[in-house]
Amino acid sequence: MSANPAEEIAKLRKEIEYHNHLYYDLDDPVLSDTQYDELYQKLKALEAQYPQFATADSPTQKIGGRASPSFAPVVHRTPMMSLDNSYNAEDVRAWHERCAKILSSSSFDMVLEAKIDGVSCSLTYIDGVLTTAASRGDGKTGEDITANVWTIQDIPHRLAHAPAGVLEIRGEIYLNKADLTALNEKQASQNQIIFANTRNAAAGSLRQKDPSITAQRPLHFFAHSFGFGAISADSFSAFVADCRQWGFAVSPVRLQTSSIDEIIRFYKDFDDKRHQLPFDTDGLVIKVNNFTQQRILGVTAKSPRWAIAFKYPAEQATTTVNNVLFSVGRSGVITPVAQVEPVSCAGVVISNATLHNFDEIKRLGLRVGDKIILERAGEVIPKIIKVVEHLGTQDIVPPAVCPSCGRPVYQAEGEVGYYCVNPSCPAQIKGRILHYASRGAMDIEGMGEAVVEELVERGFVTHFSDLYNLNFFHLLSLENFKEKKSQNLLDGLEESKKRPLSRLLFALGIAFVGAKTAEVLADRFHTLDNLMQASLQDLQAVPDVGVVVSQSVYDFFHDPAARQQIELLRQAGLNFTQPEKQISSRVLEGKTVVFTGEMKGMTRTEAELLARQHGAKTSGSVSAKTSLVVAAKAAGSKLKKAQELGIKILTPEEFLALIGQNK
DNA sequence: CCGCCTCGAGTTCT
DNA sequence: CTCGAGGCGG
Numbered sequence A: 001m002s003a004n005p006a007e008e009i010a011k012l013r014k015e016i017e018y019h020n021h022l023y024y025d026l027d028d029p030v031l032s033d034t035q036y037d038e039l040y041q042k043l044k045a046l047e048a049q050y051p052q053f054a055t056a057d058s059p060t061q062k063i064g065g066r067a068s069p070s071f072a073p074v075v076h077r078t079p080m081m082s083l084d085n086s087y088n089a090e091d092v093r094a095w096h097e098r099c100a101k102i103l104s105s106s107s108f109d110m111v112l113e114a115k116i117d118g119v120s121c122s123l124t125y126i127d128g129v130l131t132t133a134a135s136r137g138d139g140k141t142g143e144d145i146t147a148n149v150w151t152i153q154d155i156p157h158r159l160a161h162a163p164a165g166v167l168e169i170r171g172e173i174y175l176n177k178a179d180l181t182a183l184n185e186k187q188a189s190q191n192q193i194i195f196a197n198t199r200n201a202a203a204g205s206l207r208q209k210d211p212s213i214t215a216q217r218p219l220h221f222f223a224h225s226f227g228f229g230a231i232s233a234d235s236f237s238a239f240v241a242d243c244r245q246w247g248f249a250v251s252p253v254r255l256q257t258s259s260i261d262e263i264i265r266f267y268k269d270f271d272d273k274r275h276q277l278p279f280d281t282d283g284l285v286i287k288v289n290n291f292t293q294q295r296i297l298g299v300t301a302k303s304p305r306w307a308i309a310f311k312y313p314a315e316q317a318t319t320t321v322n323n324v325l326f327s328v329g330r331s332g333v334i335t336p337v338a339q340v341e342p343v344s345c346a347g348v349v350i351s352n353a354t355l356h357n358f359d360e361i362k363r364l365g366l367r368v369g370d371k372i373i374l375e376r377a378g379e380v381i382p383k384i385i386k387v388v389e390h391l392g393t394q395d396i397v398p399p400a401v402c403p404s405c406g407r408p409v410y411q412a413e414g415e416v417g418y419y420c421v422n423p424s425c426p427a428q429i430k431g432r433i434l435h436y437a438s439r440g441a442m443d444i445e446g447m448g449e450a451v452v453e454e455l456v457e458r459g460f461v462t463h464f465s466d467l468y469n470l471n472f473f474h475l476l477s478l479e480n481f482k483e484k485k486s487q488n489l490l491d492g493l494e495e496s497k498k499r500p501l502s503r504l505l506f507a508l509g510i511a512f513v514g515a516k517t518a519e520v521l522a523d524r525f526h527t528l529d530n531l532m533q534a535s536l537q538d539l540q541a542v543p544d545v546g547v548v549v550s551q552s553v554y555d556f557f558h559d560p561a562a563r564q565q566i567e568l569l570r571q572a573g574l575n576f577t578q579p580e581k582q583i584s585s586r587v588l589e590g591k592t593v594v595f596t597g598e599m600k601g602m603t604r605t606e607a608e609l610l611a612r613q614h615g616a617k618t619s620g621s622v623s624a625k626t627s628l629v630v631a632a633k634a635a636g637s638k639l640k641k642a643q644e645l646g647i648k649i650l651t652p653e654e655f656l657a658l659i660g661q662n663k
Numbered sequence B: 001c002c003g004c005c006t007c008g009a010g011t012t013c014t
Numbered sequence C: 001c002t003c004g005a006g007g008c009g010g
Helices: A005-025 A033-049 A089-103 A177-189 A198-206 A211-216 A236-246 A260-276 A291-297 A358-364 A426-437 A449-457 A464-469 A472-476 A483-496 A501-507 A515-525 A528-533 A536-540 A547-557 A560-571 A604-613 A637-645 A652-658
Strands: A073-075 A110-116 A119-126 A129-135 A141-143 A166-175 A219-229 A254-257 A281-288 A307-311 A316-328 A333-345 A348-354 A371-375 A383-389 A409-411 A418-420 A592-596 A617-619 A628-631 A648-650
Touching: A005 A033, A089 A260, A089 A281, A089 A291, A089 A307, A110 A236, A110 A260, A110 A307, A119 A198, A119 A219, A129 A141, A166 A177, A166 A198, A177 A198, A198 A211, A198 A219, A219 A236, A236 A291, A254 A260, A260 A281, A281 A291, A316 A383, A316 A426, A333 A371, A348 A383, A358 A383, A426 A449, A426 A464, A464 A560, A472 A483, A501 A515, A501 A528, A515 A528, A528 A547, A528 A560, A536 A547, A547 A560, A592 A604, A604 A617, A604 A652, A648 A652
Parallel strands: A592 A617, A592 A628, A628 A648
Antiparallel strands: A073 A141, A110 A254, A110 A281, A119 A129, A119 A166, A166 A219, A281 A307, A316 A333, A316 A371, A333 A348, A333 A418, A371 A383, A409 A418
16 A cells, blocks of 8 residues: 555546546446456545545445536427326226227237336437436427436446347436435435425435535436336336346236236236335326337327326325414313315315424424425325415414404413413313213213314303203204204213213323223222222322322312312212223133224224223333234334234234134 | 333314 | 323433
């Protein structure tokens, strides 16, 4: 090694730059790939050893050795067409029939591939050397992004066994989901923009002026179409085999069949599986396999007739924020909710989206009138991901007074949330009553949001105990209520009196006492009177009850208004005791079970109760302490985590068999 | 004191 | 389902 590392580094850089020039610009390398790599690794090692000499313009930082992408217009040899979209079996069958009619045969091979959500790209190789990479643009003319595409590991610079002359391959450049998460964390830490999805991140990475930035993004590529050139393949499947030979990745999802029924089955089945793939897919692509048949089918002005995209409903949608309202929860917390221009997303029409709190609004920089992207991915709750275009002028500020009762709003010291502190605020009363009647609590049949709204509005109900003073005549005066409905609600109220103490405790809405804590307390103290007489020390002796929870429970039961309510509920004839836990077996003794996905014929709560009756503990989230996960078909993140942790996974059927229940 | 595990609370639409 | 925070073990 040279005595002077700075000199050695400079020499290596010059040398590598020269070979880059031969390789990329003149297509005439003199070094083998191995020899070149040796030089490259040597420089990299030296730069690592002497970081003081590392520079941004070193070939190790500027993969490809070229200055920058020109973004100059590139005219495609054949237009890069988009695909016709279909979203259901009906449309796909119609497409298949149309093909059959033109081909005068209903039996022709089709190939199914994943439609990965990325950026399409055209790669031109001359005598096997990558010379131009272009974006799709408007389909006729794209932009030259060669320097950036050079940095993508998946894309070979030189093809193995390539045909002579021009060969144009088309495919998709994309980013894996996990890499987007990591990238966004990095972006956030450097105060850079956050990408809303993998497609935007891939597109943004390709639009970089400095290829060294693109090089840091773990972009991937898979080949999916033939653009131009003299190839021997006479079918798409043969072309795919060629692509593999040349060194390209291809769609990992693949099906070749002549049965449209099989394709539709695959589509339905794949909807569950695709979320567990490392990349985002928005559907499948169906192609007629035989190239001669493709030629017969031809193209329309917009798209080829021999292919169709079989898409799943979009999980993201773009829309406009029309207004922001403030909802008041049962605890008085004020939550901003965006009213958006109704838009279809993941199969439903979204018109509201929570904004969580005012920090969130600040983070998004949201104003009324802005164009936004919202998402309903995997989950159910719509969430605003980012503002696409700032069209609004009206800032969103916390309300000075409660939108429900008009009293001043308070912000707790050092907290994010704003509160309405008026206990007789109608919105809070409605929230409390609705919670009391809800399924996990007293489960009063026939008492939904609209009924509660009217009961409170009309002044029939202010406190829990008022519910049990409702009579036939009150109910008959409600909207849409006749004898039948009124009687049903009265029956529902009567039923609710028998609920176990745990349900009642949860229903009372004591701060920090949810369903789980309520059950623990009820099991420990057996009766409401025992619990009311408990000291702070008694309460803290209960597992999972600490300073905060015990104080909250203690305060609640020493509040005169609450005590009066409890007396009125006692007079109404409510059950204040907790039945002894019935144990069916001890099969699951010492095990912690988590349920995920939709059980058939059983709610998750029922399944959990069943597990507990057999000695198990149940939990809502998977962790190292979980011993068993029962996963139904459409399971998502929990199943994934269980697999990562190597936790035993059972189907609902296997679970029922384990505890000795048939069906 | 820190980090893990869990629970509580709020939220949408059919 | 996700976020924030309480409980508790190390």
